[in-house]
Amino acid sequence: MTVNRRRIGRLMKEEGLRVKTKRKFKATTYSDHDDPIAPNLLNRAFTVDKPDTCYVGDITYITTREGWLYLATVIDLYSRRVVGWSMADNMRTPLINDALSMALNQRKPKANLL
Secondary structure (H helix, E strand, O other): OOOOHHHHHHHHHHHOOOOOOOOOOOOOOOOOOOOOOOOOOOOOOOOOOOOOOOEEEEEEEEEEOOEEEEEEEEEEOOOOEEEEEEEEOOOOHHHHHHHHHHHHHHHOOOOOOO
16 A cells, blocks of 8 residues: 555645654653652552552653643552542642642541551
Protein backbone atom coordinates (compact mmCIF):
# COMPACT_ATOMS: atom_id res chain seq x y z
CA MET A 1 0.00 0.00 0.00
CA THR A 2 1.46 3.35 -1.00
CA VAL A 3 1.18 6.35 1.26
CA ASN A 4 0.11 9.56 -0.40
CA ARG A 5 1.90 12.07 1.86
CA ARG A 6 0.30 15.09 0.20
CA ARG A 7 -3.19 13.71 0.77
CA ILE A 8 -2.39 12.89 4.40
CA GLY A 9 -0.94 16.37 4.83
CA ARG A 10 -4.10 17.95 3.38
CA LEU A 11 -6.35 15.83 5.60
CA MET A 12 -4.33 16.70 8.69
CA LYS A 13 -4.49 20.41 7.81
CA GLU A 14 -8.27 20.21 7.31
CA GLU A 15 -8.64 18.61 10.75
CA GLY A 16 -6.30 21.13 12.39
CA LEU A 17 -3.71 18.45 13.25
CA ARG A 18 0.02 19.11 13.40
CA VAL A 19 3.09 16.91 13.78
CA LYS A 20 4.76 17.25 17.17
CA THR A 21 8.47 16.57 17.23
CA LYS A 22 10.21 15.13 20.27
CA ARG A 23 12.14 17.50 22.46
CA LYS A 24 15.37 16.85 24.32
CA PHE A 25 14.86 15.27 27.78
CA LYS A 26 15.06 17.78 30.60
CA ALA A 27 15.69 16.54 34.13
CA THR A 28 13.21 18.00 36.65
CA THR A 29 14.58 16.33 39.78
CA TYR A 30 17.57 17.62 41.71
CA SER A 31 19.01 14.74 43.75
CA ASP A 32 22.46 16.12 44.62
CA HIS A 33 21.55 17.87 47.89
CA ASP A 34 22.19 17.62 51.62
CA ASP A 35 18.55 18.01 52.63
CA PRO A 36 17.08 15.31 54.90
CA ILE A 37 15.40 12.42 53.09
CA ALA A 38 12.19 10.90 54.47
CA PRO A 39 12.45 7.24 55.56
CA ASN A 40 11.09 4.59 53.18
CA LEU A 41 8.19 3.30 55.29
CA LEU A 42 6.52 1.45 52.40
CA ASN A 43 9.70 -0.45 51.47
CA ARG A 44 8.17 -1.63 48.16
CA ALA A 45 5.37 -3.57 49.93
CA PHE A 46 2.77 -2.75 47.27
CA THR A 47 0.23 -5.40 48.32
CA VAL A 48 -2.13 -4.29 51.09
CA ASP A 49 -4.83 -6.25 53.00
CA LYS A 50 -7.41 -3.50 53.64
CA PRO A 51 -8.62 -0.37 51.88
CA ASP A 52 -7.53 3.07 53.08
CA THR A 53 -4.38 1.85 54.82
CA CYS A 54 -1.80 2.91 52.25
CA TYR A 55 -1.93 5.64 49.61
CA VAL A 56 0.66 6.40 46.94
CA GLY A 57 0.89 9.31 44.57
CA ASP A 58 2.35 10.37 41.27
CA ILE A 59 2.55 13.38 38.99
CA THR A 60 2.40 13.26 35.22
CA TYR A 61 2.40 16.00 32.65
CA ILE A 62 0.30 16.27 29.52
CA THR A 63 1.02 18.53 26.59
CA THR A 64 -1.90 20.64 25.39
CA ARG A 65 -2.32 23.42 22.85
CA GLU A 66 -2.11 25.88 25.75
CA GLY A 67 1.07 24.38 27.27
CA TRP A 68 1.80 21.74 29.90
CA LEU A 69 -0.95 20.41 32.17
CA TYR A 70 0.23 18.70 35.36
CA LEU A 71 -1.90 15.94 36.90
CA ALA A 72 -1.31 14.70 40.44
CA THR A 73 -3.03 11.52 41.60
CA VAL A 74 -3.42 9.72 44.92
CA ILE A 75 -4.06 5.97 44.62
CA ASP A 76 -5.28 3.50 47.26
CA LEU A 77 -2.89 0.55 47.05
CA TYR A 78 -5.59 -1.91 48.10
CA SER A 79 -7.98 -1.24 45.21
CA ARG A 80 -5.48 0.48 42.85
CA ARG A 81 -8.14 3.17 42.34
CA VAL A 82 -7.51 6.89 42.11
CA VAL A 83 -9.01 8.38 45.28
CA GLY A 84 -7.81 11.95 44.78
CA TRP A 85 -6.52 14.06 41.93
CA SER A 86 -5.63 17.62 41.00
CA MET A 87 -4.63 19.50 37.83
CA ALA A 88 -2.67 22.72 37.36
CA ASP A 89 -0.49 24.54 34.89
CA ASN A 90 2.47 24.24 37.29
CA MET A 91 4.07 21.71 39.62
CA ARG A 92 3.87 23.71 42.84
CA THR A 93 2.86 22.46 46.29
CA PRO A 94 -0.92 23.15 45.97
CA LEU A 95 -1.11 20.60 43.14
CA ILE A 96 -0.13 17.79 45.53
CA ASN A 97 -1.95 19.21 48.55
CA ASP A 98 -5.23 19.45 46.61
CA ALA A 99 -5.00 15.84 45.38
CA LEU A 100 -4.27 14.57 48.90
CA SER A 101 -7.02 16.73 50.42
CA MET A 102 -9.53 15.30 47.94
CA ALA A 103 -8.54 11.76 48.88
CA LEU A 104 -8.71 12.42 52.62
CA ASN A 105 -12.06 14.26 52.44
CA GLN A 106 -13.73 11.62 50.26
CA ARG A 107 -12.38 8.48 51.93
CA LYS A 108 -11.91 9.60 55.56
CA PRO A 109 -9.12 7.08 56.35
CA LYS A 110 -8.10 6.24 59.92
CA ALA A 111 -5.13 7.89 61.61
CA ASN A 112 -2.68 5.07 60.78
CA LEU A 113 -2.77 5.75 57.01
CA LEU A 114 0.62 5.37 55.33
